[in-house]
Amino acid sequence: MKWIFGLMIVAAVLFGLFSGNIDAVTNAAISESVGAVQLVVTLAGGLCLWSGIMKIAEKAGLTQKIASLLSPITCRIFKGLKKDDPAMQSISMNITANMLGLGNAATPLGLKAMQQLEEQAPVKGTASNNMIMMVVLNTASVQLIPTTVATLRLAHGSANPMEIIPAVLITSLLSLTAAVLAVKLFARRQPE
Amino acid sequence: MKLGNLIVPLLIALIIIYGLVKKVDVFEVFVEGAKDGLLVAFRILPVLVGLLTAIGMLRASGALDALTSLCAPLTRVLGVPEQVLPLALLKPVSGSGSLAVLENLLTQFSPDSYIGRVACVMQGSTETTFYTIAVYYGAVKTTRTRCTLPCALIGDAVGLILSGFVVRLLFGVA
Numbered sequence: 001m002k003w004i005f006g007l008m009i010v011a012a013v014l015f016g017l018f019s020g021n022i023d024a025v026t027n028a029a030i031s032e033s034v035g036a037v038q039l040v041v042t043l044a045g046g047l048c049l050w051s052g053i054m055k056i057a058e059k060a061g062l063t064q065k066i067a068s069l070l071s072p073i074t075c076r077i078f079k080g081l082k083k084d085d086p087a088m089q090s091i092s093m094n095i096t097a098n099m100l101g102l103g104n105a106a107t108p109l110g111l112k113a114m115q116q117l118e119e120q121a122p123v124k125g126t127a128s129n130n131m132i133m134m135v136v137l138n139t140a141s142v143q144l145i146p147t148t149v150a151t152l153r154l155a156h157g158s159a160n161p162m163e164i165i166p167a168v169l170i171t172s173l174l175s176l177t178a179a180v181l182a183v184k185l186f187a188r189r190q191p192e
Numbered sequence: 193m194k195l196g197n198l199i200v201p202l203l204i205a206l207i208i209i210y211g212l213v214k215k216v217d218v219f220e221v222f223v224e225g226a227k228d229g230l231l232v233a234f235r236i237l238p239v240l241v242g243l244l245t246a247i248g249m250l251r252a253s254g255a256l257d258a259l260t261s262l263c264a265p266l267t268r269v270l271g272v273p274e275q276v277l278p279l280a281l282l283k284p285v286s287g288s289g290s291l292a293v294l295e296n297l298l299t300q301f302s303p304d305s306y307i308g309r310v311a312c313v314m315q316g317s318t319e320t321t322f323y324t325i326a327v328y329y330g331a332v333k334t335t336r337t338r339c340t341l342p343c344a345l346i347g348d349a350v351g352l353i354l355s356g357f358v359v360r361l362l363f364g365v366a
Contacts, residue, residue, distance in 0.1 A: 004322075004341070005246055012249035015258070024252035032248030036241040040233055047229035055225025057207045060214040100203075111232050111331040118332040126336040127329070135328045135340050139284075139321040140347035146316030152294060153312060158303035164312050167358045171351050172317035179347025186339040 043107070050105040051112075054093060067092040077137075077180060078130050079187075087116035091134065098141040110138050129187040136183050140176040143168065232331055239330030243322065247285050256281055272356040275301070276311045280352045283314065284321035284345070291315070306365050313355040318348050 016025035057063050067074075067089040074091055075081065081088050090113035097106035113134055121128035127135075146168050153161035211218045250256060260281055264274045272280070279297065283290040294315045301307040321344045329337055 002335070005242060008246040008250050011255055012246070012253040015255040016249075016253035019254045019258075021252060021254045024254075025249050028248040028252035029245055032245045033241050035248070036244040037237065039244070040237045040240055043236075044230060044233040047233050048226035049229070051229030051232070052222035052224075052226035053204055053207050055221050055228070056211040056216055056218050059216045059221050060207075060211040062207065062210055105203075107327065108229055108232060110328060111236075112228070114328050114332050118334065121334075125334055127334050127338050127340060131332075131334065132338060132340045132343065135325055135337075136344050136347065138328065139319050139324045139344040140351070141319050143316060146312075148291070149294070149312045149316040152291075152298060153303040153308075156298040156303045156308075158308075161303070163363075164309060164316065167309070167313045167355075167362050168316035171313055171354045171358050174354055175317060175347045175351030178350040179343050182343040182346045183339065186343060190338070 046105075047108045050097075051108045054105075054109060054112075057093070058089070063089040063093050066096055070095060077133060081130065085116075087113055087120070087130075090116060094134075095137065098138065099144050106138070106141070110134065129183070132187075133180070133183050136179045137176070140172065140179045142172045142176055235333075236327050236330045239326050240323075243326040247322065251282075251286070251289065256285075270353050270356065271360065272352065273307045273310060275307050276314060279311055279314055283318050284348050285323075287320040287323060290320070306359065306363070309359045309363055310356050313359055314352060317355060318351045321345065321348055 012025055012028075013022070016022040054063070064084070068083060070092040071083045071088070074088060074095070075083060078088070078091065081091075090109055094106050094109040094113055097109055114131060117128065117131045117134060118124075121131060144165075146165070149164070149168075150161045153164070208218055211221070257278070260277050263277060263281070267274055267277055267280075275297065279290055279293045282293055294311055297311045298308055301311075303309070303312065321341075325337065325340055325344065329335070329340075
């Protein structure tokens, strides 16, 4: 992570100097840091709401039900996790929320799963294979209904805003498969 | 009344009702859970300030645009129209940025054109990879992420290449 962060900043400053965009880079540095705080403040409401709602689902035993429903898939993807592991429940709820297109609900659930996976990680501060899998599942998330895109298509006068759903599903399922396979291959080559 | 708008309130109501039936003190438990949410927000803030600033600077410097023109010959071979390339490059980095590009593309080209459809499929089928990685690892303070970024980018690349292919398969090039 330190290399990505460093490289992005150095590249931005060097490129800005050579292309004469350095003023814009300066402005971006200031405005984006403010924007990041605004983003977290915006996110905080959703994080609190969904953490609260999901706590109710958890206490009522709803999350266990969904977790056991998804367990044939999740047990195969996440190695060494039992069906009734608390991390497994958070993972299942995260996947469910992602599929419904509820990004705001999926993030807090995913973060909770990450914390639970981190407790089981063999080396602290280093991502375990299951943690990598969890993050990759979320960077390549599968959406049943791409609501934002459909709304934009409608706004621009599409005859059929929802017609792209099959194409989106096929594409995202295949890219997800590729990412999961990549993690699996890596996990086999490099033990934790 | 759109289905998308109905899902959220229905889901909340269903969970609350389920909780009440199972005799859960729904408000007490809700507040307890909401506190966890606030802690998460607090923890991801410094990480997001760092990464979003770096991404914003990179975008403003014009380096991303330069990368776009550099990649143009490659995407032509893959059958992805070069007009959607800025979207493909921006999507892993910035959700709001890529949404702005999509908005721009749909103003130039009809949403029912080949370019419009490819752009929509691309936007719908991938996530903002860097942002997701930053938030997820930020929450657990993990700094050595091993193969996370390459694996996630492999998924993104497959999505990017296939979005052109799948649209051609289902709709043709018209």
